[in-house]
Amino acid sequence: MTAMPTSPCSALFDDMSGALTQNRLTVQPGQILHAYGVRLLVLSAGFGTTPFGERQELSVVAVSHDDARATYFRAWNMGLGVEYARREFVKIEIPQPNKRRWWMAVSLDGKGHFEGANGHQEGAPCTVCADSPLDPSRPNYEPCRYALRHAWNTVNDWDRVAPGRRHYVLSAAADTWEQARAVAAETCERIRTVGHL
Numbered sequence: 001m002t003a004m005p006t007s008p009c010s011a012l013f014d015d016m017s018g019a020l021t022q023n024r025l026t027v028q029p030g031q032i033l034h035a036y037g038v039r040l041l042v043l044s045a046g047f048g049t050t051p052f053g054e055r056q057e058l059s060v061v062a063v064s065h066d067d068a069r070a071t072y073f074r075a076w077n078m079g080l081g082v083e084y085a086r087r088e089f090v091k092i093e094i095p096q097p098n099k100r101r102w103w104m105a106v107s108l109d110g111k112g113h114f115e116g117a118n119g120h121q122e123g124a125p126c127t128v129c130a131d132s133p134l135d136p137s138r139p140n141y142e143p144c145r146y147a148l149r150h151a152w153n154t155v156n157d158w159d160r161v162a163p164g165r166r167h168y169v170l171s172a173a174a175d176t177w178e179q180a181r182a183v184a185a186e187t188c189e190r191i192r193t194v195g196h197l
């Protein structure tokens, strides 16, 4: 039996697709990955070169106590060689579009405490999704279509400049940035202390 997630972001888990089959290389943050017989939220996804070749690294955390018991009570990394990953298919759940959903790039300190976040809300006025203005003092706005992508790009930038630090892509359903940021902070604290969502 799968226990219901009880984290601050658990409301969003009602908003996932059914399990779909996808190539391992295309797994994205915010998706729920089915692996080892459990459900894992993908906190970050990236590629890196090691002495053993190019690898895909997924940072994941169990979505419930039962899922953690079969894996780990912490956020952990699943690394796999790209040559293997390109032939592997996995089951994932995809977050559905949601006007209240924020996607956040979250930075943690060396002990796993929430340090700060940048966020974009789906459909909200966004300068990144708009054309660059001729006059930089008068920015253009378009409804945000790539909030997840913005957060993921930010995390990838941070990974380059601070490679030892942990960075997550988290989402929250909220009406304001302050609420979304508070959910991100609570979620990080829950991952650090309880070890699952």
Ligand SMILES: [Zn+2]
Residues within 6 Å of the ligand: 120, 126, 127, 128, 129, 143, 144, 145, 146, 147, 150
């Ligand atoms: Zn945008």
